[in-house]
Amino acid sequence: MTSAPPPPPGWSLKEVVPQSQQEAQDAVLGYLKRTLAVLPAGTVLDTKGQPGSGHTAWCEDEPKDPKNVPVHLLVIGDIKVPGDMDPKTLITKVGDTWRSWGWYVFERDGFNKPNQFGYGPDGYRLQIEMSNPPSYPPTLTAISPCFPGTLARDDLRFPMVVSAQ
Known part of the structure; x- marks a missing residue:
């Protein structure tokens, strides 16, 4: 198993x-x-x-008190690119983009490869990985830092399709 590379110079987690x-x-x-x-x-x-996708999930796998547990926002979906962009090239480009933001980004063992896991200094996380089978679009996941479960709301809707605009 390979270990994660060191974070970029000056990177430190100040979770918001x-x-x-x-x-x-x-x-x-x-x-x-x-x-x-x-x-x-x-x-x-x-x-x-x-x-x-687009809803809150517990931050703990098996909370002792499910009614009073921190939650995070979880979004997961397929990246659909018009044309013929190679999925490996797409995943590399996305990882390089997150690095350009100063994020801590690396490929993790135990997940479909190629993959890129990005950790923002504010505690937000993004990950992209090759699907299985590879003919399917790559999967992109976004996870917020944990926040009090008492702030979770059922009336908020996350867009089912997100574009750059």
């Missing part, structure tokens, strides 16, 4: 706890749009095939 689910949603949407903006025009993140 979202003060509302709307704040977490706005930040995730902003990072997704910035990511899609470096890909060919018309590229979208399609979350329609992912139940639970």
Whole structure:
């Protein structure tokens, strides 16, 4: 198993706890749009095939008190690129983009390869990985930092399709 490379010089985690689910949603949407903006025009993140995408999830796998547990916003979908961009090239480009933002980015073992896991200094995370089978679009996931579960709302809707615009 390979270990993660060292973080970029000067990188340190100063996790920002979202003060509302709307704040977490706005930040995730902003990072997704910035990511899609470096890909060919018309590229979208399609979350329609992912139940639970755009909603909150527990930060702990098995919380002792499910009614009073921190949650995070989780968005997962397929990156659909018009034309014939090679998925490996796409994944590399996305990882390089996150690095250009000063994020800590590396390929992780135990996931479909190629993959890139990006950790923002504010505690937001983005990951992209090759699908299985590789003929399917790469999967992009966004996760906010944890925030109090009491701030979770059922009336907020995350877009099912996200574009750079």
